[in-house]
Amino acid sequence: MLSSVLIAYATRGGSTAEVAQALGAAMDDARVPAEVLPVQQVNTVTGREAVILGTPLYMGRFPKEFYRFLQRHHDALLGVRPWMFVLGPTRNRPQDFAAARRQAERQMGHYPWLYPKEVQVFGGRFSMETLPFPFSLLGKLPGNPMKKIPGEDIRDWTAIREWGVALARQIRPAA
Numbered sequence: 324m325l326s327s328v329l330i331a332y333a334t335r336g337g338s339t340a341e342v343a344q345a346l347g348a349a350m351d352d353a354r355v356p357a358e359v360l361p362v363q364q365v366n367t368v369t370g371r372e373a374v375i376l377g378t379p380l381y382m383g384r385f386p387k388e389f390y391r392f393l394q395r396h397h398d399a400l401l402g403v404r405p406w407m408f409v410l411g412p413t414r415n416r417p418q419d420f421a422a423a424r425r426q427a428e429r430q431m432g433h434y435p436w437l438y439p440k441e442v443q444v445f446g447g448r449f450s451m452e453t454l455p456f457p458f459s460l461l462g463k464l465p466g467n468p469m470k471k472i473p474g475e476d477i478r479d480w481t482a483i484r485e486w487g488v489a490l491a492r493q494i495r496p497a498a
Contacts, residue, residue: 328357328494331365332377333389338448338476339379339410342483346375346408349487355495362392367399373494374405376439379447383426393434400437406490407439410447413475420444443486446477 328350332343340361347359357375368374378389393400411423424444431437 327372328355328375329365329368329371329373330357330359330375330377331362331368331392332359333362333386333392334377334379335381335386336379336448338478339377342408342410342445342478343375343377345480345483346377346487346490349484350491350494353488353491355491362388365392365396368396368403369399371403373490374400374403375490376405376407377409378407379410380423380426380430383429385427385430390433393437397436404438404440406441406443408443408445408486410445410478412444413447413477415446415477420446445483446479448476448478 330343330347330350332339334340334343343359347357350357376389376392378385409423409427411427412419424442427442427444431439431442
């Protein structure tokens with residue numbers, strides 16, 4: 324039997340998956356069980372009480388697997404107003420969060436039929452060790468200036484948890 328709440332996410336370096344799992348745990352704690360799945364493993368969104376979509380921004384774009392998910396589930400998503408979270412900035416500066424929001428809105432412009440109830444932008448994680456292909460190849464180039472960029476993890480776990488609980492209360496007000 325399908326859980327009534329689906330948290331579907333795209334990830335490459337695992338950061339968005341960790342946020343999706345944290346949201347699922349927060350919702351479970353609020354007694355609103357959620358199924359947390361990578362977008363490639365989602366067979367259907369039909370029949371769900373609520374849908375939460377998560378994706379990172381890479382170089383200002385959503386990953387291809389997220390686009391494929393939206394195309395594959397287009398018809399079912401037409402009747403759903405999902406919540407959405409985006410992992411973007413890796414520096415904790417207001418202008419970086421504003422830029423990530425603009426980039427996410429630009430990417431969502433490719434899908435004018437998708438009307439999220441809310442789009443939440445969370446800080447992300449940057450690490451040369453977890454960069455997805457083909458970006459990981461950059462780390463192997465001699466003299467690559469990216470090697471000088473320190474690893475950062477600005478995910479705000481308190482804010483992520485609070486948002487998960489708030490979503491649970493919106494989905495089931497008695498939660």
